[in-house]
Amino acid sequence: MCACPAQKLCTCSASSLKKTSNHRKQKRLFRKAFFFLQRLTRGNQTDTFRGLLLKSTCSFMKNSIFSLILLFSAALTGFAQDTIVLNNGDVLSGEILEQTASHVYFKSAAFGSISINPRDIAEIRFTQDQLGEITVPKDAIAKNEAKPPNLPASKKPEKAAAKPPQKDTSKKTKKKKQWSGQAGLAIALRNKTTSNLSGVYKDEKYETYRLYGNLNWKGERNSLRWDWTYRYSEDEYKIRDDFFNITQKYNRSFKNKNLYATAKTLYQRDYNRRIENEYLQTAELGIKWFGKDSRVKLSTSAGGGYHIYDRLDSSRSNKTSVSLPKFIFDENFSWKILSAQELEIIQKYTHLGNLDDYHLVFSFGVQNKLVRELFLRVEYKIDKDTEVFYDDKGYYDKALLTSLVYKF
Incomplete structure (x- = not known):
């Protein structure tokens, strides 16, 4: 291995020259490719861009x-x-x-x-x-409906007049009963004049018992009423004190409901008055003085009638038939003091005859509800007949009655 510096320098220069030549070759290849693509697309470039x-x-x-x-x-x-x-x-x-x-x-x-x-x-x-x-x-x-009147399109249609509210007739209303009535049992403490076997005037006090009642039918303007009364007792001589009465009363109201007409038919037998087979037929005109809803009720009527009866003498062996026209006056009053407890004052007066010879019945009392339809009634009653004489004294009967009444 050569350690000479000159040799190392030669080796580095050769490697640098090799890298430079490679770089130049790459540039040439890129230029050739660019010019080739430019030539390839030069003819259609303008048309494609325009499209x-x-x-x-x-x-x-x-x-x-x-x-x-x-x-x-x-x-x-x-x-x-x-x-x-x-x-x-x-x-x-x-x-x-x-x-x-x-x-x-x-x-x-x-x-x-x-x-x-x-x-x-x-x-x-x-x-x-x-x-x-x-x-x-x-x-x-839309579906067919009731056609309203033609209206101009540009005008505001008038609203239909509002109908007044109608009363709901489906509500339950208390139905008026056409039939009604009552039945009662009374005990009376009596004070009366009577004729005994000796024919001498005598004032007596004793008790009697009564059964009474009535039945009513009421229409719109017509009404019918049937009353009956039976009384029984025995005096000191064990003579039966019989009294029996049955009455039918027809009433018709006029258009003015405060005015009315009434017709009454009566049959009666009264031992104390010494009367048998008594008949009375009357026709009357009357007026109601207060309204229907008032707590106070007062009615009066007056008219004429025909009276027929058989009167016995003091010995009760001989009969005398009597028939006379009579004047009659009736008055009825009631005042409901407490409506919740149905506490009521009642008063009645009947006058048959004239001012000299007459038969009158007057009663006054109080009636109060006990339970349901059961009432207690206490009343004072006067019965007077001037045509009956006991030793030149007229007949009278005073009684305090206490009774239980059932209404239906």
Whole structure:
């Protein structure tokens, strides 16, 4: 191995020259390839560039024109639309296709093709003065409805007058009963004049028992009532003290419901008054002084009647038939003090005859509800007949009655 410096220098110079020559060779190859490609593409270069430029220009113009068309359409639809104002305040914008008496066919971008009833429209604003012939799409045709009157399209239709609220007749109402009545049992402490076997006037006090009741039928303007009473007791001589009464009363109200007419038929048998087979037929006109809903009720009636009866003498062996026309006056009063407890004051008065010879019955009492339809009644009653004489003294019967009454 040579260690001479000169030899080393020669070796380095040879390697540097070799690298320089390789670099020059590469440059030459690159130049040759560039010139070859330039020659190869020199003939078609201009045509290709022009085609690409033309294509890009056409595409840009097409896109621009299409965009302009879309913008123009949007401008037309946004600023030249028909407007419908509904009764509830909503506003719809779009195109009115057709307008008839029963429908307005409308097309909007939000809802598509729809039909609107003119009764729901408050105002229509057109962008065109007239509408041409337009084919209505099938999906815009609504079902037939009742046609409202023809209204001008530009005028606001008048709202139909609001109907007054009707009462709900389906609510349950308390049905009035046509039939009613009552039945009672009374114990009476009596103070009366009577005739005994000796025919001497005597004032007696003792107890008697009564059964009584009535049945009522009431129509719109007519009513019927049947009353009955039976009383039984025995005096000190074990003579039966019988009293039996049955009465039918017909009542008819006039158009003015405070006025009424009444007819009464009575059959009676009264041992104390020494009367058998008593008949009375009356006709009366009356008036009700207070309204139907008032707690106070007062009615009076007056008229004439025909009275027939058989009167026994003191020995009860001889009969005398009597028939006379009579004047009659009836008065009935009631006052419901407490409606919740149905505490009521009742009073009645009947006068048959004239001022000299007459038969009167007066009663006054209080009635109170116990349970359900059971009532307690306490009343004081006076029965006086001036045509009956016991030793030149007229007949009278005073009684304090306590009774239980059931109403139905």
